[in-house]
Amino acid sequence: MKMINRRIALGMMAAIPAFIYGCSGSNAGKKDEEELGGKLSKVFMTKEITPAGLLAVYKALGREATGKVAVKVSTGEPGGRNFLSPTLVKDFVQSMNGTIVECNTAYGGSRSDTASHLEAAKEHGWTAIADIDILDTDGEISLPIKTGKHIKEDIVGSHFRNYDFFVILSHFKGHTMGGFGGAIKNMSIGFASSGGKAWIHSAGENKISPVTDWGSIPNNPFLESMAEAAKAIADDCGEKILYI
Structure with a gap:
């Protein structure tokens, strides 16, 4: 049980930086969009190079x-x-x-x-x-x-x-x-x-x-x-x- 809890805790700790980074990126994106008058371009990506x-x-x-x-x-x-x-x-x-x-x-x-x-x-x-x-x-x-x-x-x-x-x-x-x-x-x-x-x-x-x-x-x-x-x-x- 202790091992399971430890794994869950480590998983949560690993997830936190990703979540913070995502929030930070989102806020920065909104700020940039406001400064540019809401005219940021949409960018699409594909891994299918065919x-x-x-x-x-x-x-x-x-x-x-x-x-x-x-x-x-x-x-x-x-x-x-x-x-x-x-x-x-x-x-x-x-x-x-x-x-x-x-x-x-x-x-x-x-x-x-x-x-x-x-x-x-x-x-x-x-x-x-x-x-x-x-x-x-x-x-x-x-x-x-x-x-x-x-x-x-x-x-x-x-x-x-x-x-x-x-x-x-x-x-x-x-x-x-x-x-x-x-x-x-x-x-x-x-x-x-x-x-x-x-x-x-x-x-x-x-x-x-x-x-x-x-x-x-x-x-x-x-x-x-x-x-x-x-x-x-x-x-x-x-x-x-x-x-x-």
Whole structure:
């Protein structure tokens, strides 16, 4: 009997910190929501990393991608594997008749021009599931950044204006300069033209691509510029954007 009581007591003691943590998190969430005017976004999570699981998450959002839909992914470096599997996202992309969109890189290599970028996309299987549009093929446009600390404009591929709705489909990874790569990097660096990428990386110092002197770039201004560029995309899209 003593052993049973001891186990019950230990169980209760173990449960108390979890209960307190839950209450603390709830109160903090309410406070944040009040400060933001009740506009906190709902975030859904799934452990089912399958084509069906991806579609289920999309449906749970309750936000239908309509019109001409751009699906922003990273097509991946030739020879690398740090990109989403086209097989995984195929049903999702095709369910909205989406176009895979990307921009050319600012560091040379096999994705610095449209022809080689499309070839890399083909090698990785992207062209087999959807049309591909390299947004800065025909130039670039500027989006304003109203409260930018480092940059006052975000320079994106000119084809950006050809789409009605944007789906930010991101993979999560560690990144040498950007810390953890995800939706913010996918939106900022991802939508930026080659010159726009140089603009973000240099925190508004230059638009020269390809960038050659990566070591001279201070990290914090770059990260802040990346966030500012992502905000420009979000502000421009308004309600016509979702993130997975």
